[in-house]
Amino acid sequence: MVLQSSLKNCFQLSCILRTPKAGFRSTTSGSLIIQSISNDVYQNLAVEDWIHDHMNLENRQVLFLWRNSPAVVIGRHQNPWQECNLRLMRQKNIKLARRRSGGGTVYHDLGNINLTFFTTRKKYERMENLKLVVKALKALRPQLDVQVTDRYDILLDRQYKISGTAAKLGRTTAYHHCTLLCNTDKFVLSSVLKSPYKGLKSNATPSVPASVKNLFEEDPSLTWKMLLDAIAEEYATQHQIDHHITLINPADETALPGINNKTKELQSWEWVYGKTPKFSVSACFHMAHKDSVLDVKVDMDVKHGRIEVCNIDLPEQWLPPALCSELVKSLTGSKFCPNETTTLATTLLRVCPQDHELHRRCNLLCENMMMLM
Amino acid sequence: VCIHRIRSCSSIRFIKSKYVCVFDKSALKFSHQQRLFRTSAVSCGQIVQFKLSDIGEGITEVTVKEWYIKEGDSVSQFDSICEVQSDKASVTITSRYDGIIRKLHYNLDEIAYVGKPLVDIEIDASKGVAPEEDVVETPPMSHEEHTHQEIKGHKTLATPAVRRLAMENNIKLSEVVGTGKDNRILKEDILNYLAKQTGAILPPSPKAEIIPPLPKSETVPAAPKDKARKIPVPVSRPIVFSGKDKTEPITGFHKAMVKTMSAALKIPHFGYCDEIDLTQLVQLREELKPLAQTRGVNLSFMPFFIKAASLGLLQYPILNASLDESCQNVTYKASHNIGVAMDTEQGLIVPNVKNVQVCSVFEIASELNRLQSLGSAGQLGTNDLTGGTFTLSNIGTIGGTYAKPVILPPEVAIGALGKIQVLPRFNRKGEVFKAQIMNVSWSADHRIIDGATMARFSNLWKSYLENPASMLLDLK
Numbered sequence: 001m002v003l004q005s006s007l008k009n010c011f012q013l014s015c016i017l018r019t020p021k022a023g024f025r026s027t028t029s030g031s032l033i034i035q036s037i038s039n040d041v042y043q044n045l046a047v048e049d050w051i052h053d054h055m056n057l058e059n060r061q062v063l064f065l066w067r068n069s070p071a072v073v074i075g076r077h078q079n080p081w082q083e084c085n086l087r088l089m090r091q092k093n094i095k096l097a098r099r100r101s102g103g104g105t106v107y108h109d110l111g112n113i114n115l116t117f118f119t120t121r122k123k124y125e126r127m128e129n130l131k132l133v134v135k136a137l138k139a140l141r142p143q144l145d146v147q148v149t150d151r152y153d154i155l156l157d158r159q160y161k162i163s164g165t166a167a168k169l170g171r172t173t174a175y176h177h178c179t180l181l182c183n184t185d186k187f188v189l190s191s192v193l194k195s196p197y198k199g200l201k202s203n204a205t206p207s208v209p210a211s212v213k214n215l216f217e218e219d220p221s222l223t224w225k226m227l228l229d230a231i232a233e234e235y236a237t238q239h240q241i242d243h244h245i246t247l248i249n250p251a252d253e254t255a256l257p258g259i260n261n262k263t264k265e266l267q268s269w270e271w272v273y274g275k276t277p278k279f280s281v282s283a284c285f286h287m288a289h290k291d292s293v294l295d296v297k298v299d300m301d302v303k304h305g306r307i308e309v310c311n312i313d314l315p316e317q318w319l320p321p322a323l324c325s326e327l328v329k330s331l332t333g334s335k336f337c338p339n340e341t342t343t344l345a346t347t348l349l350r351v352c353p354q355d356h357e358l359h360r361r362c363n364l365l366c367e368n369m370m371m372l373m
Numbered sequence: 374v375c376i377h378r379i380r381s382c383s384s385i386r387f388i389k390s391k392y393v394c395v396f397d398k399s400a401l402k403f404s405h406q407q408r409l410f411r412t413s414a415v416s417c418g419q420i421v422q423f424k425l426s427d428i429g430e431g432i433t434e435v436t437v438k439e440w441y442i443k444e445g446d447s448v449s450q451f452d453s454i455c456e457v458q459s460d461k462a463s464v465t466i467t468s469r470y471d472g473i474i475r476k477l478h479y480n481l482d483e484i485a486y487v488g489k490p491l492v493d494i495e496i497d498a499s500k501g502v503a504p505e506e507d508v509v510e511t512p513p514m515s516h517e518e519h520t521h522q523e524i525k526g527h528k529t530l531a532t533p534a535v536r537r538l539a540m541e542n543n544i545k546l547s548e549v550v551g552t553g554k555d556n557r558i559l560k561e562d563i564l565n566y567l568a569k570q571t572g573a574i575l576p577p578s579p580k581a582e583i584i585p586p587l588p589k590s591e592t593v594p595a596a597p598k599d600k601a602r603k604i605p606v607p608v609s610r611p612i613v614f615s616g617k618d619k620t621e622p623i624t625g626f627h628k629a630m631v632k633t634m635s636a637a638l639k640i641p642h643f644g645y646c647d648e649i650d651l652t653q654l655v656q657l658r659e660e661l662k663p664l665a666q667t668r669g670v671n672l673s674f675m676p677f678f679i680k681a682a683s684l685g686l687l688q689y690p691i692l693n694a695s696l697d698e699s700c701q702n703v704t705y706k707a708s709h710n711i712g713v714a715m716d717t718e719q720g721l722i723v724p725n726v727k728n729v730q731v732c733s734v735f736e737i738a739s740e741l742n743r744l745q746s747l748g749s750a751g752q753l754g755t756n757d758l759t760g761g762t763f764t765l766s767n768i769g770t771i772g773g774t775y776a777k778p779v780i781l782p783p784e785v786a787i788g789a790l791g792k793i794q795v796l797p798r799f800n801r802k803g804e805v806f807k808a809q810i811m812n813v814s815w816s817a818d819h820r821i822i823d824g825a826t827m828a829r830f831s832n833l834w835k836s837y838l839e840n841p842a843s844m845l846l847d848l849k
Contacts, residue, residue, distance in 0.1 A: 103461035167462035334625040339751035346758040347629040
């Protein structure tokens with residue numbers, strides 16, 4: 001029953017979205033509230049792209065509601081190495097996504113809800129949207145001390161951030177999206193949003209860290225579903241439409257033609273890592289080898305996520321200079337990625353003299369370099 | 374007067390796009406001079422300073438974060454020019470004009486100001502000019518079906534060439550498939566549409582309009598020399614393919630593969646193939662699989678293949694050896710570090726299971742699980758990827774029967790395993806039975822390994838797998 005109604009809604013939506021002219025003249029043209037049935041961060045970001053590119057928002061506005069399974073989402077112009085612990089994320093299978101809007105880095109899991117307000121460029125107004133959210137929260141729980149700051153954050157008890165904002169403006173449409181912490185794992189959040197990488201120099205947009213708190217901690221009777229419904233209700237009231245949430249499937253190519261290409265682009269390495277603004281890495285590590293400690297200095301320039309320039313300063317003759325220069329040559333042009341570094345280094349070891357000591361040293365150097373990535 | 378207008382324009386700042394239309398009308402009056410002017414200078418459009426438009430919310434300054442174009446690039450109206458950021462909002466700035474970028478006013482990470490020039494665009498004069506015949510420039514609001522198309526929900530004026538062709542031939546733009554950016558209708562699209570209707574390629578109309586070649590278009594309809602009349606004879610349309618070759622440098626995984634395989638070329642390979650009857654092994658695995666599962670390990674066929682190979686290497690250690698660069702010495706490796714070729718998203722990697730000679734089948738299976746999960750997450754370390762002495766490649770999981778694997782230096786042998794197929798075979802009594810058959814293809818370094826050695830090793834390996842109970846006798 002639920003499935004049938006959601007399919008019907010999907011169909012209705014596709015009618016409106018695919019033939020904007022028809023939607024224009026039809027009587028169902030009013031603002032829309034839609035919710036994604038997927039928890040995949042890339043698919044959901046693709047829906048935002050799709051609506052931004054294909055929907056006619058002249059006479060209607062859209063509220064898009066979505067949640068993601070564990071993922072770190074960085075802003076359009078940020079540097080993931082500067083913002084989060086990529087090593088820990090790989091171990092814990094937490095995805096990394098880059099959104100198209102600006103702003104800072106956030107951690108999403110199923111305890112966090114995302115709200116996207118779509119309007120025409122002229123009607124872009126972030127304060128109004130956030131005030132709507134605060135109104136909804138207060139209607140649900142009048143005793144909640146929540147307010148909007150002039151940095152477009154929502155604070156609980158005047159000190160804890162429960163929502164962060166970002167926006168994207170195109171030629172004719174714009175969207176403003178924000179998070180809302182209902183019941184997110186704060187322990188994972190803080191460990192994953194702490195970058196262990198040292199020696200980075202970059203002009204990428206930095207994030208501003210803040211103390212966070214879940215609404216659930218303030219009032220354990222609150223669930224994400226209740227908060228979502230309250231916000232949808234307030235939106236429906238303010239836009240004079242039915243409190244009706246249309247479900248959409250971000251994998252449905254028929255309802256959203258071209259969406260799978262958008263998802264693929266958002267997942268691609270070229271977008272997630274390759275769009276990192278140019279930065280440099282300068283690291284000095286002390287390698288413990290047998291009975292001595294050696295100093296190694298590594299300098300790299302990374303552009304479009306690839307190593308443009310690489311310099312490794314080793315103690316004299318610790319590694320044969322030929323091998324060292326071959327390693328540097330291989331690394332130049334490849335991705336700033338531990339997997340690629342390992343592959344290139346091990347390939348080099350295949351074709352050089354098979355000496356246990358040499359292999360051990362090379363492996364040690366590689367392991368240390370991987371720590372930078 | 375016309376020329377004077379052009380000169381004075383470059384010093385005046387204009388942002389209103391309707392300026393271009395105004396220019397059109399004046400050009401009509403002075404079209405004669407216009408043509409003369411055009412032929413004397415190659416690309417002399419005027420430079421328009423495109424200013425950064427209002428972002429909203431009272432924002433006056435933004436940071437330029439990415440340029441999508443560089444000086445000298447051609448842009449079309451609505452192409453993305455750059456990405457700017459202001460207070461958590463990322464804004465895509467699109468071009469208002471067709472033309473060539475002549476100057477970028479800001480570098481990356483510089484602050485740009487709303488209302489100040491962002492880029493200078495040279496508007497191509499000829500593009501804005503209608504042909505010299507007295508064609509009345511139709512006001513934008515009439516004959517909309519011939520002059521406007523819907524792009525992203527907005528009625529957009531088509532280019533003059535498209536408008537003219539559509540009006541002349543009474544074509545509704547809504548019926549034409551656009552192949553330009555955002556499905557914009559280009560002149561080629563109208564011509565293709567017409568060709569489909571009449572089955573002919575129509576020449577450009579007799580009006581001498583100089584259209585500069587669009588930088589991105591690959592299709593040029595064949596234009597016969599006589600422009601005075603349309604050709605009524607149906608001509609077979611040339612097959613047009615607008616795909617482009619793409620060249621990119623080899624890096625990362627591909628580079629590693631190039632290096633490895635180029636080194637492998639130096640090894641004189643010989644091949645030896647056989648088929649193995651795995652009927653008994655299949656049954657044994659079925660029995661052992663749930664037991665391994667209770668211990669948290671996924672048991673495939675590979676651990677058996679790997680252990681059997683190690684038992685074989687104990688008898689034929691030369692297959693677990695390495696030849697030095699000068700081919701003077703051969704080193705018999707003590708450890709059997711058997712590599713397993715893995716296909717990951719990024720490419721081929723070959724981690725190895727260390728010291729198989731002292732591992733049980735269960736331990737090998739457990740280690741394989743660990744390597745597989747690290748491999749698919751792109752987290753294998755150098756230790757797992759170096760030190761291999763012998764390799765097995767189970768290409769059969771994807772498909773295939775026989776293969777010709779390439780030896781991975783500094784090793785001297787490699788085996789490729791095909792898929793397991795159910796085939797009819799004869800047993801000792803001469804009866805036909807259902808057999809689970811797998812093919813194996815070995816490659817070995819002929820400098821130190823001879824065919825007989827390879828064959829004997831393969832037979833031994835085969836016997837262990839065809840009769841798994843025999844492995845018990847020799848398991849260490």
